[in-house]
Amino acid sequence: MRENLLLEEAQEVLLNQARPLGKTLVPLMEAFGRVVGQDIRACDNVPPFNKSPLDGYALRSHDTRKASPLNPVRLTVREEVRAGCMPGQEVVPGTAIKVMTGAPLPAGADAVIKYEDVKEGENCLEVYQPLKAGGNIIQAGDDITQGELVAPQGSLVSPALAGLLASLGLSRIPVFSQIRAAIVSTGDELMTPFEPLVPGKIYNSSLYSLEARCRELGALPVILGNVPDRVEAVAACLQQGLATADIVISTGGVSVGDYDVVQDALSELGAEIIFWKIKMKPGSPLIAALKDNKIIIGLSGNPAAAMVTFDLVAVPVLKKMMGQNQLLPGKTKAVFLDRFDKPSPERRFLRARLHRRNGMDFVRLTGEQGNGVLKSLVACNVLIDVPAGSGPLKTGQQVNAYITGNINESYQQDFRSSLMRIAY
Amino acid sequence: MRENLLLEEAQEVLLNQARPLGKTLVPLMEAFGRVVGQDIRACDNVPPFNKSPLDGYALRSHDTRKASPLNPVRLTVREEVRAGCMPGQEVVPGTAIKVMTGAPLPAGADAVIKYEDVKEGENCLEVYQPLKAGGNIIQAGDDITQGELVAPQGSLVSPALAGLLASLGLSRIPVFSQIRAAIVSTGDELMTPFEPLVPGKIYNSSLYSLEARCRELGALPVILGNVPDRVEAVAACLQQGLATADIVISTGGVSVGDYDVVQDALSELGAEIIFWKIKMKPGSPLIAALKDNKIIIGLSGNPAAAMVTFDLVAVPVLKKMMGQNQLLPGKTKAVFLDRFDKPSPERRFLRARLHRRNGMDFVRLTGEQGNGVLKSLVACNVLIDVPAGSGPLKTGQQVNAYITGNINESYQQDFRSSLMRIAY
Numbered sequence: 001m002r003e004n005l006l007l008e009e010a011q012e013v014l015l016n017q018a019r020p021l022g023k024t025l026v027p028l029m030e031a032f033g034r035v036v037g038q039d040i041r042a043c044d045n046v047p048p049f050n051k052s053p054l055d056g057y058a059l060r061s062h063d064t065r066k067a068s069p070l071n072p073v074r075l076t077v078r079e080e081v082r083a084g085c086m087p088g089q090e091v092v093p094g095t096a097i098k099v100m101t102g103a104p105l106p107a108g109a110d111a112v113i114k115y116e117d118v119k120e121g122e123n124c125l126e127v128y129q130p131l132k133a134g135g136n137i138i139q140a141g142d143d144i145t146q147g148e149l150v151a152p153q154g155s156l157v158s159p160a161l162a163g164l165l166a167s168l169g170l171s172r173i174p175v176f177s178q179i180r181a182a183i184v185s186t187g188d189e190l191m192t193p194f195e196p197l198v199p200g201k202i203y204n205s206s207l208y209s210l211e212a213r214c215r216e217l218g219a220l221p222v223i224l225g226n227v228p229d230r231v232e233a234v235a236a237c238l239q240q241g242l243a244t245a246d247i248v249i250s251t252g253g254v255s256v257g258d259y260d261v262v263q264d265a266l267s268e269l270g271a272e273i274i275f276w277k278i279k280m281k282p283g284s285p286l287i288a289a290l291k292d293n294k295i296i297i298g299l300s301g302n303p304a305a306a307m308v309t310f311d312l313v314a315v316p317v318l319k320k321m322m323g324q325n326q327l328l329p330g331k332t333k334a335v336f337l338d339r340f341d342k343p344s345p346e347r348r349f350l351r352a353r354l355h356r357r358n359g360m361d362f363v364r365l366t367g368e369q370g371n372g373v374l375k376s377l378v379a380c381n382v383l384i385d386v387p388a389g390s391g392p393l394k395t396g397q398q399v400n401a402y403i404t405g406n407i408n409e410s411y412q413q414d415f416r417s418s419l420m421r422i423a424y
Numbered sequence: 425m426r427e428n429l430l431l432e433e434a435q436e437v438l439l440n441q442a443r444p445l446g447k448t449l450v451p452l453m454e455a456f457g458r459v460v461g462q463d464i465r466a467c468d469n470v471p472p473f474n475k476s477p478l479d480g481y482a483l484r485s486h487d488t489r490k491a492s493p494l495n496p497v498r499l500t501v502r503e504e505v506r507a508g509c510m511p512g513q514e515v516v517p518g519t520a521i522k523v524m525t526g527a528p529l530p531a532g533a534d535a536v537i538k539y540e541d542v543k544e545g546e547n548c549l550e551v552y553q554p555l556k557a558g559g560n561i562i563q564a565g566d567d568i569t570q571g572e573l574v575a576p577q578g579s580l581v582s583p584a585l586a587g588l589l590a591s592l593g594l595s596r597i598p599v600f601s602q603i604r605a606a607i608v609s610t611g612d613e614l615m616t617p618f619e620p621l622v623p624g625k626i627y628n629s630s631l632y633s634l635e636a637r638c639r640e641l642g643a644l645p646v647i648l649g650n651v652p653d654r655v656e657a658v659a660a661c662l663q664q665g666l667a668t669a670d671i672v673i674s675t676g677g678v679s680v681g682d683y684d685v686v687q688d689a690l691s692e693l694g695a696e697i698i699f700w701k702i703k704m705k706p707g708s709p710l711i712a713a714l715k716d717n718k719i720i721i722g723l724s725g726n727p728a729a730a731m732v733t734f735d736l737v738a739v740p741v742l743k744k745m746m747g748q749n750q751l752l753p754g755k756t757k758a759v760f761l762d763r764f765d766k767p768s769p770e771r772r773f774l775r776a777r778l779h780r781r782n783g784m785d786f787v788r789l790t791g792e793q794g795n796g797v798l799k800s801l802v803a804c805n806v807l808i809d810v811p812a813g814s815g816p817l818k819t820g821q822q823v824n825a826y827i828t829g830n831i832n833e834s835y836q837q838d839f840r841s842s843l844m845r846i847a848y
Contacts, residue, residue: 028617028632029632029635029636032635032636032639032640033636033639033640044621046626046798047626047796048621048626049623049624053794053795053796055679082612082613082653083611083612083613083653084611084612084613084614084624084625085612085613085624086623086624101679101725102611102613102626102725103613103624104623104624138794138796142792142794142796142797143792143794143796143797143798143799144799150799150802151802157636158636158802158829159633159634159636159637159640159731160633160731160798160801160802160804161802162632162633162635162636163629163630163632163633163636163727163731163798163801164629164633164798164799164801164802165617165632166617166627166628166629166631166632166633167626167627167628167629167727167798168617168627169617169621169627170617171616171617171618187507187508187526188506188507188508188509189506189507189508189509189526189527190508191593192595193452193589193590193591193592193593193594193595194595197468197472197593199473199510199528200473200508200509200510200527200528201508202470202471202472202526202591203590203591203592203593204590204591205587205588205590205591206587207590208452208453208586208587208589208590209583209584209586209587209588209590210583211453211456211586212453212456212457212581212582212583212586212587213583215456215457216456216457216583229506229507255479255525301525301526303587303591307583307584307587326833326836328836329836330780330832330833330834330835330836331835332780332783332835333782333783334783356754356756358757359756359757359758359784359785360783361783368566368567370477370562370566370567371477372471372477372562372566372567373566373567374470374567374584374587374588374591375567375568375574375588377584377587377588378574378575378582378584378585378588380584403832403835403836405582406832407831407832407835408754408827408830408831408832409750409754410754411754411755411756411827411831412750412752412753412754412827
């Protein structure tokens with residue numbers, strides 16, 4: 001068993017163990033939010049035929065080459081084609097076919113002229129200007145060319161991609177199987193929020209924040225609940241997690257005290273302990289193990305420490321198991337707009353929020369940084385990475401920050417407009 | 425009926441019509457992803473009592489004032505308290521109580537000393553250093569103080585907030601009611617991806633991308649399907665949308681051609697048309713109406729135009745109806761790293777992607793910008809706002825961009841580390 005790894009070593013060791021599960025075909029709308037399981041190439045052109053982008057007349061550009069306001073060209077209208085219909089005739093010299101937006105371009109035509117640019121008569125029209133060949137035509141394959149890669153393996157199916165796959169007529173989409181993440185908390189002191197609080201006890205929060213975070217990531221949480229601090233009970237619960245899920249996440253019971261039982265439970269299960277402890281605050285006493293080719297990650301029992309290490313260590317693992325390509329949190333350099341007076345003999349991650357001002361990234365602490373303080377995680381969307389051996393942080397100094405939350409909101413708060421005055 | 429509004433006017437007019445629906449109480453875990461319906465204040469302190477952040481001994485700091493390595497202070501250990509249990513005794517002078525991480529601080533004690541810093545004997549310990557009062561104690565209310573505002577109305581319930589609400593013992597959370605958004609597409613040419621394609625027709629995509637987008641936003645889509653280009657059919661379908669949903673979104677049938685039927689259908693329904701057309705490309709022929717106090721938004725039938733105007737015009741309305749506070753998309757100034765050779769007599773929104781390099785924002789076009797081209801929406805996370813009257817865009821020029829997609833990915837792609845070499 002290795003001890004006291006760098007965060008990056010811990011990530012690497014676990015990512016090298018993690019493997020995506022199998023693949024499956026799901027109906028189009030169930031694919032939204034899932035991860036594409038294999039490269040998807042276009043089976044056809046989109047659009048499948050040349051078509052008109054507007055309401056007008058399909059004609060032969062050659063017929064209009066001498067048209068002018070003084071010498072209009074007169075064309076006979078042979079028929080009218082609506083979107084969704086096929087032309088019955090072709091455009092021969094001296095004729096035109098009326099086409100609605102989206103209608104297929106009739107054979108013989110090589111340009112479309114807008115309604116507004118012609119004078120319409122009884123089954124005829126007058127054109128006052130020469131048209132270029134190809135004018136106002138959407139070519140077959142303009143959006144997507146047959147054979148083109150439209151969704152590489154590992155892409156998330158976004159709303160736009162769902163639409164694109166629909167436009168190709170794909171009703172069943174290959175995606176990676178959803179992963180099941182078992183979540184268990186340990187601790188005699190924990191009660192569910194549905195019970196009246198007993199003196200000396202506190203409410204469980206990690207079970208709920210981890211469940212929500214798994215759902216947010218697209219994993220299926222398997223909630224095993226809370227188990228008391230006894231080795232056999234914890235071992236039985238971890239075993240249940242291994243039997244019903246693809247990865248097991250626990251909180252609590254990982255430090256060095258008399259009642260820190262996860263390590264003993266793992267030994268009892270015969271799990272191979274990969275490493276214990278990461279050189280970071282908060283969440284240092286993280287334990288990682290392997291049993292039945294499944295990863296078990298034991299997080300700190302402190303709610304904030306558990307979430308921080310979940311994001312930095314467990315989330316990349318879950319993403320790899322889901323088949324995603326981008327595993328690690330993004331990073332930015334930002335200007336620190338706060339004070340943090342403590343030195344950091346150990347590497348430290350501070351909960352903070354990105355603030356945008358004039359296109360630059362600033363970060364501010366979101367509150368108290370204690371291991372248990374969940375409040376400062378609520379507004380947190382970045383974790384400032386304070387290297388080991390740093391002194392106090394000063395206002396204005398540059399810091400590195402991992403992006404762990406939604407930073408779109410940070411951009412949104414930079415936005416000032418007249419719309420601010422809209423009344424509620 | 426007003427015509428040819430500025431985008432900002434269109435947003436303002438519609439936001440002034442939109443109202444949040446009612447509020448409801450939901451179980452904690454159903455609140456995840458919902459919008460908090462009223463200010464939530466802490467009903468209690470978190471933690472509810474002073475406690476130990478580590479495994480150690482609770483003692484009276486006064487007893488240790490003269491302790492040194494040469495003159496250790498010897499204390500009698502009265503009992504041991506685990507997390508979740510209440511101390512049976514108090515710490516009187518000359519004594520200590522063994523406490524586990526999370527255990528309540530016994531009465532009489534005002535400091536905790538770590539295991540590692542003492543020498544333990546049989547029912548006693550030796551202390552080698554003076555302790556400060558308050559040392560190693562998590563004070564009641566350190567995370568949350570009773571009465572404190574923990575979730576203002578309009579907050580999204582994130583994983584961290586779900587945990588925070590759990591830690592307060594809140595098992596039922598006041599949230600805004602979910603909104604139902606009816607989605608209908610119009611067009612004789614549209615087929616579902618489950619049918620073999622008939623010549624002259626194309627596959628529907630907007631229905632699917634809008635459904636996914638609504639789900640992403642937290643709205644419940646009510647899919648009314650596709651209706652043919654006939655006024656009565658469209659009117660009946662819009663009426664069905666009004667009867668079953670809180671807002672109706674349609675695509676197609678909004679421009680000036682013979683078969684553009686949404687406007688006529690709205691008139692037949694007796695809906696009040698609020699405005700028609702926005703001064704922008706793509707998606708200019710947007711129509712907005714009001715019936716039974718419900719908003720109807722008719723988007724362009726071109727898939728890309730429909731999505732762009734949905735994001736810029738309909739999404740803020742949906743967010744207001746959901747009770748959110750931040751309605752408009754964020755904005756950034758970025759450096760344009762591409763070329764766009766067309767002039768823009770009209771205001772134009774270009775599909776682009778944010779790229780981060782050295783902490784700065786750059787944008788690149790995501791591909792062809794035609795009204796129907798859905799492909800360039802897939803990687804798009806910003807819309808470049810090109811003012812009316814602009815010439816071609818040049819590489820290196822500064823542009824304004826609205827953030828309409830997930831920009832975390834853009835930060836992620838800026839990230840380079842040794843982890844890139846992890847093998848799949």
